[in-house]
Amino acid sequence: MALDQSAAKKITRDALISVILYALPVIALVVWFTYTGETPWKNPVKDYAHVSAPAFLTFLEPVFKNLKSWGFIALALGLGVLEFALGLYDNKWTPTERKIDIVCFLAPKFLVPPVVAYFSLTLLPTLLPSYANVFSWVPFWGGFFLIAVADDLTQYWYHRLHHQIPFMWRFHRTHHSAPYMGMAMASRQNFIYTIFFSQTYLTATLIYLGLGYPALFVTAIKSLITMTAHSSIAWDKPFYKYRILHPIAWVLERLISTPATHHAHHADSADDGIGNYKGNFGNMFFLWDVIFGTGLITRQYPTSYGIKFYKEEEWYAQFLWPLFKSKKEGSELSADGPEVGDEVEATPELINA
Amino acid sequence: MATQDVKILAKKIGVSILVYAIPLAILGGGLSLIKLLIIK
Numbered sequence: 063m064a065l066d067q068s069a070a071k072k073i074t075r076d077a078l079i080s081v082i083l084y085a086l087p088v089i090a091l092v093v094w095f096t097y098t099g100e101t102p103w104k105n106p107v108k109d110y111a112h113v114s115a116p117a118f119l120t121f122l123e124p125v126f127k128n129l130k131s132w133g134f135i136a137l138a139l140g141l142g143v144l145e146f147a148l149g150l151y152d153n154k155w156t157p158t159e160r161k162i163d164i165v166c167f168l169a170p171k172f173l174v175p176p177v178v179a180y181f182s183l184t185l186l187p188t189l190l191p192s193y194a195n196v197f198s199w200v201p202f203w204g205g206f207f208l209i210a211v212a213d214d215l216t217q218y219w220y221h222r223l224h225h226q227i228p229f230m231w232r233f234h235r236t237h238h239s240a241p242y243m244g245m246a247m248a249s250r251q252n253f254i255y256t257i258f259f260s261q262t263y264l265t266a267t268l269i270y271l272g273l274g275y276p277a278l279f280v281t282a283i284k285s286l287i288t289m290t291a292h293s294s295i296a297w298d299k300p301f302y303k304y305r306i307l308h309p310i311a312w313v314l315e316r317l318i319s320t321p322a323t324h325h326a327h328h329a330d331s332a333d334d335g336i337g338n339y340k341g342n343f344g345n346m347f348f349l350w351d352v353i354f355g356t357g358l359i360t361r362q363y364p365t366s367y368g369i370k371f372y373k374e375e376e377w378y379a380q381f382l383w384p385l386f387k388s389k390k391e392g393s394e395l396s397a398d399g400p401e402v403g404d405e406v407e408a409t410p411e412l413i414n415a
Numbered sequence: 416m417a418t419q420d421v422k423i424l425a426k427k428i429g430v431s432i433l434v435y436a437i438p439l440a441i442l443g444g445g446l447s448l449i450k451l452l453i454i455k
Contacts, residue, residue: 084438088445095453103450197446212438220434229423230430258427260434267439271446384420397417 069226076354083215083353087208091200102199111275115202119279126282134285135171141293142245150294154242161377162236166250169381170257177257178266186270198272205276209268210346213280216261218350222343224255228402232394236380238339241368243325248292253381284346291324291345298322302361315359316352319344322361323351329364337364 095101107113129137145151155163187194200208224234233255240247269277290297298320301311315323323344329337338358344351351357371394379388379395388395394402 081437081441084441085445088442088449091446092449092452095449101453200446208442212442216434216438220431223430223434227430230427233427254424254427258431260431264435264439267435268442271443384423 065227072354073223073226077219079353080215080219083350084211087204087211090207091204094201094204102201106199110199111202111205111273115275119202123278126278129282129285130278134282134289138167138245138248138289141289141295145244145246145294148295150244151242151246155246156374158374158377159240159242159246162380163240163246163250165377165381166236166253167246169253170249170251173253174256174262178262181263182266182270186267190270193271195270195272197268200273202276205273206280209265209273209277209280210284212268213261213265213277214284214344214346215350216264217259217345218343218347220260221345222356225340225343231402232383235369235394236383238328238369239372239375239380240328241330241366241372242294243292243321243328243367244294245289245292248289252383254383254385287318287346291319291321293321296321296325296363311361315348315361317349318346319348322363323348323357323359325363325367326358326360328367330366330368330370331364334364336360336362339369 102110125133146155197205221234224230233252236252237247237250237255240250265277265281298311298314301307301314302322314320319342323342326336326338327342329339331337332339341356341358342348342351343356348357373388373390373393375388375390375393375395376386378386379393383395387397388399390396393399
């Protein structure tokens, strides 16, 4: 199945716009240094990002470090138990789904860190020995802006291409096969999709180049946003319910991923005007979807999730396709299965709430 | 794993590398240029 012509055109157009978006933090730094006359690269200060960071971050630093090491795992488990207690999995958490979710939650926590550590501590110093901390002169705000754009726009593209390039879909399918939303499926991914996450290695490289301090805060904030966007406890509901909060809702839903917009991405149908599984690709920022016209904002939640052509494939096929195949006949993950269960169409234009 | 699967895997890794390398080139190149652009 070839890439649709109109989709290819849009990808090309949006990729060119992305070059400008990636350059924005650099342009902002040029303007800043021109205006202030600062030249921090001439008199390097050790840990300049630390020195130039807002004072309150010194107090928050241990919180963010703990969140990164064990806090998010505890938060995901706590939120998951609460979702389960509230009956939000609605008897859909079958033994097959349970197996996939648990393997996808646990295995990457043991298998990914050694790979990223090897990349950061061995490969980068070998390939770029003189570049360690070469950008440590970047002030905190610039590093924060740069990492936020670099990490999240890269994930937007990684995610979008897995939806729009037919041969890539099956690497991402596992994340969409869950017929429910919640902490149980938030980490549910094919392992090859996870291990080749472009933004993981991009951020690791930027940390190696000296942007580690702002990266700590960006990646923690991003994890919090993406985790809660997957939760079946919709934290954004009050913002739509109370009129006084509508202006905040208007900004929030365009800036970051919310349960409403991200749940729409996981809908199994777009027929109700709420689901938008061929759009709403944003992870931390929904802004990319607004800019590229791949977003749909309705302030409503889909009634059903997953994929229409799901055959409850074995956990090993969902986790390790194409290394292991499904025995389910006609499955996308079987040896002779179709590349994509339904055709790839153009994405809708942004609809305002 | 069939030859077709190896091809798909190789193409997928290729896309991942491209999605990694393009922003790195823009940002790395841009930050390196700052020193040259701002001569005080």
